[in-house]
Amino acid sequence: MCSVIGYVGKRLSCPLVLEGLKRLEYRGYDSAGFACVNSSDRSLSVQKAVGSVKQLEAQIADAGIDGYVAVGHTRWATHGQATKENAHPHLDCTKRIAVVHNGIIENFQDLKDVLVLQGHLFVSDTDSEVLAHLFEQYVTGASDTHEAFIRMVGQLKGAYAFVIISLEYPDILFVARRGSPLCIGVGKEEMFVASDPLAFAQQVEYVAFVPERTCGVVSKDSFVLYDREGMAVQTPIEQLEAEWIAVEKGEHEHFMLKEMYEQKQAIARTVHFYQSMKKGQVEETLGVTQDFLRDVEKIYLIGCGTSWHAGRIAEFFFESVTGVPAAAVLASEFRHRTFFPHPKALYIAISQSGETADVLETIRMINSHGLSTVALTNVASSSLVRECQGFWLTQAGPEIAVASTKAFSTQLTSLYWLAHYVAQIKGRIDQKQLIQAERELLTAGELLEATLEEYKHEVIAQDAPIYSAFNRYIFLGRHISYPFALEAALKLKEISYIFAQAYPAGELKHGPLALVEKVVPVVVFSHSDPVIYHKLLANVQEVKARDGHVIAFALEGQYELIAAADRAFVVPQSAPLLAPLVMAGLMQFFCYAIANACGRSIDKPRNLAKSVTVE
Ligand code: M6R
Numbered sequence: 001m002c003s004v005i006g007y008v009g010k011r012l013s014c015p016l017v018l019e020g021l022k023r024l025e026y027r028g029y030d031s032a033g034f035a036c037v038n039s040s041d042r043s044l045s046v047q048k049a050v051g052s053v054k055q056l057e058a059q060i061a062d063a064g065i066d067g068y069v070a071v072g073h074t075r076w077a078t079h080g081q082a083t084k085e086n087a088h089p090h091l092d093c094t095k096r097i098a099v100v101h102n103g104i105i106e107n108f109q110d111l112k113d114v115l116v117l118q119g120h121l122f123v124s125d126t127d128s129e130v131l132a133h134l135f136e137q138y139v140t141g142a143s144d145t146h147e148a149f150i151r152m153v154g155q156l157k158g159a160y161a162f163v164i165i166s167l168e169y170p171d172i173l174f175v176a177r178r179g180s181p182l183c184i185g186v187g188k189e190e191m192f193v194a195s196d197p198l199a200f201a202q203q204v205e206y207v208a209f210v211p212e213r214t215c216g217v218v219s220k221d222s223f224v225l226y227d228r229e230g231m232a233v234q235t236p237i238e239q240l241e242a243e244w245i246a247v248e249k250g251e252h253e254h255f256m257l258k259e260m261y262e263q264k265q266a267i268a269r270t271v272h273f274y275q276s277m278k279k280g281q282v283e284e285t286l287g288v289t290q291d292f293l294r295d296v297e298k299i300y301l302i303g304c305g306t307s308w309h310a311g312r313i314a315e316f317f318f319e320s321v322t323g324v325p326a327a328a329v330l331a332s333e334f335r336h337r338t339f340f341p342h343p344k345a346l347y348i349a350i351s352q353s354g355e356t357a358d359v360l361e362t363i364r365m366i367n368s369h370g371l372s373t374v375a376l377t378n379v380a381s382s383s384l385v386r387e388c389q390g391f392w393l394t395q396a397g398p399e400i401a402v403a404s405t406k407a408f409s410t411q412l413t414s415l416y417w418l419a420h421y422v423a424q425i426k427g428r429i430d431q432k433q434l435i436q437a438e439r440e441l442l443t444a445g446e447l448l449e450a451t452l453e454e455y456k457h458e459v460i461a462q463d464a465p466i467y468s469a470f471n472r473y474i475f476l477g478r479h480i481s482y483p484f485a486l487e488a489a490l491k492l493k494e495i496s497y498i499f500a501q502a503y504p505a506g507e508l509k510h511g512p513l514a515l516v517e518k519v520v521p522v523v524v525f526s527h528s529d530p531v532i533y534h535k536l537l538a539n540v541q542e543v544k545a546r547d548g549h550v551i552a553f554a555l556e557g558q559y560e561l562i563a564a565a566d567r568a569f570v571v572p573q574s575a576p577l578l579a580p581l582v583m584a585g586l587m588q589f590f591c592y593a594i595a596n597a598c599g600r601s602i603d604k605p606r607n608l609a610k611s612v613t614v615e
Pocket of ligand 1: 304305306307308350351352353354355356359402403404405490491494610611612
């Protein structure tokens with residue numbers, strides 16, 4: 001998704017801004033831009049490129065521009081195509097103001113209509129350009145600049161994080177945030193502003209997170225932020241977390257590969273993190289009391305994409321371990337449905353980034369009813385953590401590849417642990433069983449890695465060349481392996497661009513069976529429960545009877561399935577509910593190897609972004 005960065009300070013800005021943009025490239029974009037107050041003649045210099053930051057870098061080198069105050073942007077097209085005109089920074093009529101913006105200004109058309117009547121000329125199709133003209137109209141020349149800027153921001157509807165530079169105020173960055181993340185990197189005689197601290201993590205030691213619905217000004221030595229009423233808002237300056245500073249892919253060809261291999265450690269780190277919590281700390285972190293957990297009557301698991309799939313798998317954890325009904329809901333749908341507030345429900349928002357706009361909006365809606373919301377995320381500094389009553393962190397470490405891998409497996413880890421913790425509070429299990437569940441998770445992490453290691457060479461040498469030639473796939477599962485099949489289908493399509501659809505295996509006869517033919521491989525994820533296994537086996541026979549090609553992820557000892565499949569991966573038995581966790585590494589690797597054989601841009605698939613900060 002789009003990234004913004006701004007710099008004001010003692011160093012020349014261009015290499016810093018470009019480096020910051022490169023570090024945020026993983027979020028996905030289709031054009032890039034840079035503007036600075038040119039130090040040679042104090043003019044505003046702007047360069048934009050459709051394509052990569054590297055292309056932008058080459059253009060800037062040719063143009064020979066730089067200065068000490070600058071903004072940069074990578075854009076993921078929403079309003080208007082990926083063209084130079086639509087790329088940020090956007091300028092005002094006088095070309096003395098430049099703005100970079102994340103999010104969507106929902107009332108841009110109304111604002112634009114008025115500005116056009118006032119004589120402003122627009123050159124792009126974007127909503128963002130309106131910010132430059134608004135600044136020109138309301139802030140430039142105002143007797144009280146801060147007050148004028150606060151008033152300007154007060155006119156905006158929608159979600160935004162933006163940075164403005166202006167020749168009128170050449171030593172200042174104007175910033176504002178609502179609904180999109182923004183943070184300030186605090187250095188010695190220099191400040192950065194960015195949508196993600198990763199952008200400046202190697203440059204400064206401290207960070208301040210711009211609070212929701214604030215705006216302000218940043219100079220090289222200080223910053224001031226205001227709320228909507230113009231009151232100054234204090235925000236803490238924190239030490240940057242070490243893990244965000246060094247993010248490299250090392251000897252691995254892709255971040256996705258590195259992150260798949262990191263899963264055993266990430267799972268263990270997550271379990272140990274929960275084990276190390278002191279008495280009462282779990283409830284305190286979750287933002288609820290022990291009584292609340294004891295009496296909880298419903299668990300909602302809210303998410304998008306992979307995080308929603310983790311929630312769907314965790315429905316089974318909560319229902320079977322705690323006896324409490326659980327519902328995984330898609331944030332983008334749930335928030336538009338009739339809402340029935342449940343005071344004894346726990347609303348868990350699952351989001352790797354903690355910045356997904358649909359999840360945040362859903363949580364805001366639930367918060368407005370005074371209910372108990374928890375952010376289950378990988379990013380402690382995320383908006384979701386700040387907006388929920390409580391939080392629950394996974395310990396995956398930064399995930400850079402767009403395709404979620406270790407975030408998914410640590411979400412499962414986290415939810416499995418939480419289900420057992422709640423069950424203990426409810427008196428359904430004792431302390432020993434909670435410790436047993438922790439052991440099961442650690443074992444599952446080991447089995448995940450062992451399975452991946454066992455098959456990886458075969459998958460690359462034998463399977464990938466064969467399976468990259470198909471252009472449609474069906475994925476099947478039952479019970480807990482159905483949401484896992486959904487995740488597998490998502491993984492394959494997002495990184496290989498091969499069409500894939502997941503079905504509950506029991507639905508096969510109700511329609512999808514018509515799709516079965518030799519050229520459409522059917523991937524089946526097995527289950528350890530004998531009844532479910534035999535039903536899955538029957539589905540496999542239905543596919544084979546129609547000349548279908550079956551790829552099975554079978555469990556050890558499931559001989560009939562192994563024999564019936566055209567290709568079988570045999571996965572060790574584990575705690576029954578953890579089979580998806582054990583299979584996760586191999587499933588991801590299988591999709592990865594196919595995508596690699598297709599020559600895809602694995603870490604940054606086309607059209608996709610890591611962090612989806614627009615609805
Ligand atoms: O950061 P989030 O977990 O909220 O992101 C939600 C989805 O965009 C994300 O899980 C997406 O589906 C994955 N990158 C797919 O691998």
